Amino acid sequence: MTDFSDLGELFTFLSGHPPFDGLPDDVRARLAAESSVREFGEGTTILDGLSASPEHAFVVLAGRVGVWNFPAKAATEPGDVDEVVGPGGVFGYVVILVGAKGGPRAVALTDVTLLRLPAWAVADMFSTPAGAAFLATELARPVTPLAADEVRERTAGQIVRRAPITCPPTVTIQEAATTMTEARSGYIVVENAAREPLGILTDHDLRARVISMGRPVTDPVSAVMTAPLAAVPEAALSSDVLIEMLDRKMHYMAVLDEQAAVMGVVQDVDFLTVPTTSTFALQRRIERAAASELPEIGATIRSIFPVLWGQQAPVRHISGVAAVAIEGMVRRCIELELPVHPELKEGDFTWLSLGSVSRREVVPSSDVDSAIILKDVPGASAEEIEVRRSAALALAAAVHARLEECGIPSDTNGATAAKPRFCRTESEWLYAASEWIDAPLSNNAMMMASLLVDGRPVWGDLTLQPVAGVYQHLSEHPRAFILMLREALTAKARLRSVRDVISLRGGTFDIKAHALVPVVNIARWAALSRGSTKLQTRNRLAAGADSPVLPDDSAEVLREAFSVLERIRMEHQVGQMAADRPPSDVVSIRRLSSLDRGLLEQCVREVAAVQRRMANLAQYLDAGEW
Template sequence: MTDFSAPEQLVAFLGRYAPFDGLDGDELGRLIEESALRDFPENAVILDGLSSSPEHAWVVLRGRVGLWNFPTVPLAQGAELPGLDDVVGPGGVFGYVVILAGAKGGPRAVALSDVTLLRLPAWSVAPMFSTPAGAAFLASELAREPVVQGVASERRERTAAEIVRRDPVVCGPDVTIRDAAVQMTGARSGYVVVSGPDGPAGIVTDHDLRARVISTGRPVTDPVGEVMTAPLYSVQAQAISSDVLIDMLDRKLHYMPVLDDGGGLLGVVQDVDFLTSPTTSTFALQRQIEHAPASDLPELGRRIRDIFPVLLRQQENPRHISGVASVATEAMVRRCIELELPVHPDLQEGDFTWLSLGSVSRREVMPSSDVDSAIILTDLPEGTPRADVERKRSAALALAAAVHTRLEECGIPSDTNGAVAATPRFCRTEREWLEAASAWIADPLTNQAMMMASLLIDARPAWGDLALQPVAGVYQHLSEHPRAFRLMLRESLTTKARIRSLRDVISLRGGTFDIKSHALVPIVNIARWAALARGSTKLQTRSRLAAGSDSAVLPDDSAQVLAEVFSVLMRLRLEHQVAQMNAGRGPTDIIAIRSISPLSRSLLEQSVREIAAVQRRMSNLATYLDGSEW
């Protein structure tokens, strides 16, 4: 029998199992030094994560442990009981998922035999699963078939309704804070949804109680409706789960209410509900970025780049991969701003809003993507001397330059065409941006108006006033400006899908093809214009196509074709760039036709044919229409 009290025996044992086999000797030695051996008899409860947040993860050295993630029956002796979700044997790890998410939610672990376990320190969990090897382990472990029904393992895109696993915890707005807290404790929940006359009105979480009641000394006899977060941010039941995850990461939410078609509360999705996905590591990575010292940022930047090959190997949807990489990139931008702000005393928090532009804002980042940005300076009071405004602008320009320098050091390049907040053209006051947008829409052919508008329409506030989008607000009324409407439509169709050149290079089995410029950009442009024509503020290309579909110029079938082609092209682009990274080359959008498979060539050719056909139909229809017919 192995003597696990000897460190060398533990090293040899753990080295045979993932994710420990990915640790170097020093890391494994430190892990073992700060871990502890524990023996438990059969039927002993090892951990009860359903009533409290686990502080340790565990590795099974001998014996078997049963896990109940969402038990529906009382626990009793025997591994064959209904409700048992999993059995963990030697080398298996449990208890880590809740530590990664930082919330309650399971499991309950019971010894199914006499067991010997290694208790892991909490500090080791997030770093271990934030690495590529840890993410790969997480994916393979959690995506495998469960022991019994109860653990999701689908690789298809699930909806928000399919992730909901518990009945929601709900109370009325007049219930006291104390009674609401008692209800949360009784339900082993970290939240309670507060109902209103027309449906869910708000939500109160553990964090809200700490921040708004305990820390302020507020009486617990006050109505819970006075401390709830409102209005309630929610998603519809049919929303794609990957989009829900990205939204939660974006908004730093641990809970997301899910509504049915009638606006009723179907349930609440928690961050732990996403732990059957390899993107679990994104939760830990984002939290590391948010608190990282400057010296750690380059390594975290490398981990952002590792998201692409790791998740692609796990067959994740490219839209999902791009989305979580975009969220992590924007978290890095925010951290760089936080680190730089104290170095620029002429600029205070609240003096500006930082905008993400381009692929980061659309949540469509690829390995080759760079960072575009802009700054909105808060308007100073009327009569403020111009010198004071320019002093603020100079400080903002200096901060932006420093932020982009930090990002470059982290392997996150800046836009090479100068679309960055460190240039005066992209650093203006709110009033100046509004005036510029009004001028662009009145005269789209001057001063690079359409190029600037397309960049700023894609803007997403990343720091500061998260509701501030002055340019997009002006262009929401595009249909009221027929001339600008028609010119932007024409501009969106100008970049042609290069079907002729593609046919030539494919037939010769040589040459190159720019998958971004000659295939993806035409779809992005059409989607942007179509959504604007309907007054939609959506940013993601597929969402814009859905918002702008069923119109005179972009019928449903054309929008659906473009959405499907966009997904195909994004996968081809991602596979191409990851292959370049694996070969030690920098990722680019230039595909050598000779280097791709016949199937990929066929998909590429057919995709460009479809885009070109939609462009021709749109051009023909647009000849006879103006903005009023949308």
């Protein structure tokens, strides 16, 4: 029998189990030395996180522990247990990271020997690459199915766990840091006398702007806070908040009540209790990954779809998390390739994500579209521009090659930054956009414009969108305005073929080409008609609604249809992945449930009806009526 009072034996044990096996030897030795070995008899309650916040996490050294994760399952009969943890297993760490009540309850199913981890270990351990990988794996496991009332997605207000820690802008940095320490908080919100939020000070701000800069701690907190305060309304859906935080690489987000006062602050670890694959940990892993690790991370990204689908996450959440992860991979590939191309420097170009990735509407079959905007250099010769362009094309080709190796395919139609027509200087893009909007029927103008107005900068100048900027003024160009409307209505929702397939002979249906693309195209045009820069289809429909051609009721029909079609498409492709088949948009009608078959037919019929109404209305209107 192993003697765990011997530090050498304990060190050896930890070396053989994740996430401890990935820790540096000195950290693992310190962990062994500062942890304490505890023994519990069969039937003993080890911790009860359902009624109090646990302060320690445990590693099972010998025996078995039963863990109940949800308050509604507080029973302790072995048959009701959510999880049985054996030697090498860790429990209690999620609630420590989140810092809230709500589980787990842990009971010894046999006589057990446990290692109680010191307080510093829990946060420090999971901030390492090994800890992040462990979290990504553990939290990706399917959870116990929830009751219908528990499946509803929570709002930002429901995730807030306590009132915000606040201070006035006149307090010193030292006083603010002391308040944060006493409150065991990683942030403090700075408010004025009227309780209006001015900004936020976080642990990161203290390290980056005070400690590393040698700034006097007697300076006012307003001198180092992050402002303005990033915030969302309390009614915002948790999945949307998570994706925005991932997008902006934020660890804290303020939540405002109906009076626009700060009701609390959510942070990244709060989302450990929201269905995710530990997306913040995955993002950190991507940012630090060596080239050799990228293929494995690519497999983790692909697993997002079946894992989150199994956890009953909303489709927009699954798609958004996957898109943010893919863009993280793009950035990491650029970082790895830049040193190979000395003709390019970090600020020489902006990389645009296009298509479904930029719209945050990714599914397992999605590929990656891209474009590059080369920075204009005053006085640069044509030869110098071409040297930089050649380097950018080579870099783009290498980036897409890396992505392909990771199982993230490039656009099959060649809409990538590795092609000259998608790699131009800022002035060249502006000139091209001006030509496209003035002569929409020449040089594939409408196709190129549709691709580029979907552009989302993910590297370089994140404010740079020259083509989208030109098309914000679409309504000032009547000919292009009407032609783009007609183009948006060209891809027809094919009700007749769907009815034939369903009622006569079975068969297949391309849900993307004949149902989703028509909605995406209408939404893009509707947003441009109002000068909106929104990218997601739902947001574009909201921005373009209540217009002469797309009234509110029609926009709502399209939003509802889009949600249903997205769900059917995601379920179909996740099913294909489970059957080890390549995911595609071709749906077998006969394999759909009768409910989904009916919903699909209804959605296509309603989208087609909206298209007809829009086409009829457009005959009597011109751009001047906008």
